[in-house]
Amino acid sequence: MKLKKALSLLLVLASLLSLMAGCSGNAAANPPTGSETAGGETTGEAEIVKESPMLTEMVSAGTIPALSERLPVAADIMVETDKTPENPQYGGTLRRNNGGEWDFGPFTEEPLFRLTEDGGVTPNVAKGYDVSEDGLTYTVYLREGMKWSDGEPFTADDVAFYYNYMLVTDADPETGKVTSGYCGTNYNWYKTVDPADDISKPAIVTVVDDYTFQIKLYSPKPLLLCNIAIDNKWMFAPKHWYQDIVAYDTSVPHWTGLEPDVLGAKGLTAVTEAEAVANAAARNARFTFADYVQLGNQLGYMYWGYADRPTLRAWVMTSEKSDQTYVFTRNPYFWKTDAQGRQLPYIDTVEMVTMDNSLYAQEMISKNLDMAAGAINDFPTYKAGEAIGNYTVTGSLPPNWTVCSIELNQSYKDDQYAELFSNIDFRHALSIAVDRNQLNEILYAGMAEPAQAAAPKGTAQYIEGAREKWIEYDPAAANALLDGIETISNDRNADGYRTFVGGANAGKAVCINLEGHEKCDSAEASALIAQYLKEIGIQLVEITNTARNTRQQKVTNGDEVMALYEEKLNVFNPAIRPDRVGANRNICTWVGKYGLEHANPKSPAPGSEMEKVVELTKQLANATTLEEAEAAGQGLLESNYENTWIIGYLSVLNSYTALSNRVQNYDPNYISCDELRFYGNAKPYTWFIAE
Numbered sequence: 253m254k255l256k257k258a259l260s261l262l263l264v265l266a267s268l269l270s271l272m273a274g275c276s277g278n279a280a281a282n283p284p285t286g287s288e289t290a291g292g293e294t295t296g297e298a299e300i301v302k303e304s305p306m307l308t309e310m311v312s313a314g315t316i317p318a319l320s321e322r323l324p325v326a327a328d329i330m331v332e333t334d335k336t337p338e339n340p341q342y343g344g345t346l347r348r349n350n351g352g353e354w355d356f357g358p359f360t361e362e363p364l365f366r367l368t369e370d371g372g373v374t375p376n377v378a379k380g381y382d383v384s385e386d387g388l389t390y391t392v393y394l395r396e397g398m399k400w401s402d403g404e405p406f407t408a409d410d411v412a413f414y415y416n417y418m419l420v421t422d423a424d425p426e427t428g429k430v431t432s433g434y435c436g437t438n439y440n441w442y443k444t445v446d447p448a449d450d451i452s453k454p455a456i457v458t459v460v461d462d463y464t465f466q467i468k469l470y471s472p473k474p475l476l477l478c479n480i481a482i483d484n485k486w487m488f489a490p491k492h493w494y495q496d497i498v499a500y501d502t503s504v505p506h507w508t509g510l511e512p513d514v515l516g517a518k519g520l521t522a523v524t525e526a527e528a529v530a531n532a533a534a535r536n537a538r539f540t541f542a543d544y545v546q547l548g549n550q551l552g553y554m555y556w557g558y559a560d561r562p563t564l565r566a567w568v569m570t571s572e573k574s575d576q577t578y579v580f581t582r583n584p585y586f587w588k589t590d591a592q593g594r595q596l597p598y599i600d601t602v603e604m605v606t607m608d609n610s611l612y613a614q615e616m617i618s619k620n621l622d623m624a625a626g627a628i629n630d631f632p633t634y635k636a637g638e639a640i641g642n643y644t645v646t647g648s649l650p651p652n653w654t655v656c657s658i659e660l661n662q663s664y665k666d667d668q669y670a671e672l673f674s675n676i677d678f679r680h681a682l683s684i685a686v687d688r689n690q691l692n693e694i695l696y697a698g699m700a701e702p703a704q705a706a707a708p709k710g711t712a713q714y715i716e717g718a719r720e721k722w723i724e725y726d727p728a729a730a731n732a733l734l735d736g737i738e739t740i741s742n743d744r745n746a747d748g749y750r751t752f753v754g755g756a757n758a759g760k761a762v763c764i765n766l767e768g769h770e771k772c773d774s775a776e777a778s779a780l781i782a783q784y785l786k787e788i789g790i791q792l793v794e795i796t797n798t799a800r801n802t803r804q805q806k807v808t809n810g811d812e813v814m815a816l817y818e819e820k821l822n823v824f825n826p827a828i829r830p831d832r833v834g835a836n837r838n839i840c841t842w843v844g845k846y847g848l849e850h851a852n853p854k855s856p857a858p859g860s861e862m863e864k865v866v867e868l869t870k871q872l873a874n875a876t877t878l879e880e881a882e883a884a885g886q887g888l889l890e891s892n893y894e895n896t897w898i899i900g901y902l903s904v905l906n907s908y909t910a911l912s913n914r915v916q917n918y919d920p921n922y923i924s925c926d927e928l929r930f931y932g933n934a935k936p937y938t939w940f941i942a943e
Contacts, residue, residue: 303595304342316584328395335938336590337917340598344941348623349612350604357556358929360565363485373477387472394463399585400490400562408465412516414489415457417500423507428452434548446470458514472876478828490562497532499525566597566937578604597937617641622912628699634910646920647906653821654705654900663844665811668755677733683722683899685730686784705900718893730788750789763791765814769803774817808838810845824927827885833892834869842897916942
């Protein structure tokens with residue numbers, strides 16, 4: 253099965269080249285104007301209702317202004333021409349499963365730029381942009397009259413304030429090291445090399461006017477907008493809401509050397525970290541946090557899970573994170589319409605219901621839910637209940653590499669384990685020691701595919717033979733490989749395990765501590781894999797089944813996690829986002845502290861295969877041409893193929909969704925992955941409920 257050819261890097265590059273000259277925010281015609289009566293317009297044939305009746309009632313009650321005052325100026329409204337249904341209906345509630353903050357977040361997300369399925373970018377919150385001839389200055393245009401969900405104006409100040417006072421709070425001019433005190437990780441993709449001193453430095457973002465800002469680089473970065481679309485898609489924040497809960501002092505020179513007015517801080521003075529924490533708690537008890545770091549991570553980075561925080565999304569959260577059901581209610585100021593001028597979204601309310609994953613299928617069959625994401629092992633149950641539940645099971649296609657894999661931390665804090673993990677024969681043995689066919693039958697009822705962690709055929713990242721590498725079950729060959737490793741014994745201890753020879757761990761069993769997490773099937777898979785590995789004298793123990801964020805923090809620290817069980821691993825395009833094959837992000841266990849974004853990154857041994865990974869990642873981060881980016885991305889793919897840094901056992905190429913037949917305008921033919929924001933790529937704000 254093939255992914256759309258849009259994933260081809262050649263098309264990616266062609267698309268980007270065409271966009272570099274500048275891009276209009278709306279190619280579609282503006283919505284029709286005319287007299288509005290009770291939220292509608294008379295065209296001579298039939299009245300077109302242009303807003304939800306619930307909003308019309310609010311206008312009548314005087315709680316919100318008329319539609320024309322809530323939308324941007326006519327020329328700047330974003331029109332979803334291709335997603336306009338023939339006869340949509342306003343209203344209703346969509347009830348679906350709650351897959352967590354990284355599920356409901358992308359579902360409602362509205363990024364500055366949206367990454368497209370062909371690997372290019374299209375303006376979204378932004379109206380358009382221009383790039384200077386030297387490639388150093390991006391001028392971005394916003395939509396005049398656009399408003400936050402609380403009715404306050406959205407301006408370039410909201411972008412510059414976010415970047416200069418929340419994301420990049422400090423930058424050392426001598427080293428280029430960036431400090432981010434509020435929004436989590438400050439990604440390397442904002443940095444370019446200054447030819448004057450050869451130091452990689454963060455971009456400078458400044459306000460031009462209310463609806464224009466500029467991004468200034470030190471050297472060209474042709475994939476900048478793609479990087480923003482993926483890694484900092486919400487490159488803006490409501491300054492008016494954050495101004496007393498973000499720490500800054502505008503009397504102190506900014507790291508850019510520029511004045512506060514052009515950095516988005518016009519009118520602000522000073523707030524300390526302690527004051528910010530206290531101000532947040534005084535505003536609302538739900539905003540009580542232990543310290544400024546936690547405050548920033550929750551309200552600055554994962555803000556979408558908190559009611560009251562203004563957004564630009566189609567629906568805003570109106571419930572609490574502690575509630576079993578999360579409620580999202582339509583945003584009266586949403587800035588998109590369909591081709592007939594109807595304000596989106598069509599659906600009034602989205603409810604995300606939290607329950608045990610095993611119950612969602614029954615809730616769909618009982619018609620208590622309208623939508624549920626189904627794991628492959630639940631597919632038979634969902635499929636069997638279609639007629640009774642009046643729903644349809646559809647499958648979208650993610651660029652999925654593996655659903656069952658192990659990552660060995662190449663920079664683990666125990667040097668003996670790190671040396672063992674770096675030995676390719678050790679990884680080879682762990683791969684061929686597992687009977688993938690049997691594993692498939694037990695975990696996925698035979699519906700998965702035995703495969704190494706590599707790109708599927710039909711994608712631009714496919715390498716002939718990569719998915720078939722080391723997947724044949726051969727415990728005898730695995731034992732022979734381990735017998736050839738001098739640092740571990742050929743004999744077994746009383747429990748049947750090999751031991752370390754010499755060093756601090758001499759005589760101790762070779763034991764891989766595997767980290768799982770609460771929302772995946774790691775426990776069962778780990779137990780099965782452990783049985784196979786015992787046959788070759790290697791002990792594997794799942795030490796925790798922790799909350800996702802807790803586990804992620806341990807991964808980010810770089811050397812706390814010895815090995816990680818991964819249930820999902822999508823790679824859209826490594827030249828655009830090399831997260832799972834490069835040494836840039838902190839989400840990869842296998843790269844450990846070699847990741848460039850660790851606070852204190854570790855340097856790999858000279859001449860080692862890991863050094864090549866780090867160097868390729870740096871080349872990609874500093875690429876000044878599309879050709880350089882392509883070459884670095886391809887190099888990372890080949891390194892993954894040659895070294896099998898991630899040991900994959902099974903792969904699933906489909907992502908299943910059970911959707912009530914009353915939900916209309918849903919097109920399942922979309923690519924589902926993080927870069928394209930999963931369900932967000934299907935644009936839920938254009939769906940409607942037919943009663």
